[in-house]
Amino acid sequence: MEINTINGEWKQKDLFNELVQARDLVKKLKIHLDKSSPAGEVLLENAISALDRALSTTTRSGWDVAPTQLTARTSAMGSAESPPLKNCSPRSDDSDPHGTDILKRRKMQPTWTEKVSVGSGAGIEGSSNDCYSWRKYGQKDIHGAKHPRSYYRCTYRNNQGCLATRQVQRSSEDPSVYDVTYRGKHSCLQASHLQTKHNQCKNQSQDHQEEDQKPEQSQEGLFENFGKGLRIKTEDELLLDSQKLSSSSSSFSFPSSTTPVDCVKMENCNFLPFDRNYFSSSYHVQLNGQDTNTIHTSNHRQSDFDDAVLLDLVELNQYSPFDYFHP
DNA sequence: TGTATTTGACCCGC
């Protein structure tokens, strides 16, 4: 696809760059936004999400865009998107002549490891415990490990080019502990959707702190609900929700007609990636192969875990060196 | 019937 005009020749690269610039400007605007205006913040979040989707669409459509300036611009602005696939064929990215570049880029993706301990009888392998939806694509016996390692990728990998993956392996020393390694960040709709929800819920929680002090659901029940009532939202549903949020941002309320995975978890876990009482976790974060941060939590310091961990992870995403370019 | 999981095979780096 090539977009041409007679004068001033708008090519794909130009339009792509304009999209990147627009998104960056919105991000700047968001920084300067008065924090007392949650509605405006939500609108800007939606604007950024829309621009992200447009950029993803351009790259998935095989647009020819120059990498250098985009890398500089997006990373300077703290853009945090994984490079989408050029096409949706699962193996096509590896089988092209430049497949090794992609493999290198995958290796370059930020990774971080969580140690998640679960209660007896419970497991995290089959369930998504981090508000994202994953699809298992492999399992492998690892040399020297008692338990096999499971491989998960983002559910929206094929239709949104999200390259986020995670590996789950039960610890050999302590079977109740799982090592969960995340690689890459979500560039799919659920990422922006969940973050928007998170922002809104934070605002809401400030207004309704009394409600936050309601007795929490029992731990087992909470965990069971993670697996039972979950429903994966389609892309259209996420878009619909996004539109609903835009239109109702002045008087926001949680949708109640459905129990999508993110809503259930958001409501039950107070916007945490894990139930604060049920898990104890430690985060070991790497960016480009370098350790950048380690966050430890324990059952005794769950209150510290709270938003700090989640926000740390969100912050880390901001430092992702990746941009939308996909040669 | 559509979607998710399982599992053997393949690919690639070391």
Add this chain to the structure above:
DNA sequence: GCGGGTCAAATACA
């Protein structure tokens, strides 16, 4: 050659 990561056909499940 070996081990880790991924693919994709087969299978299970709702």
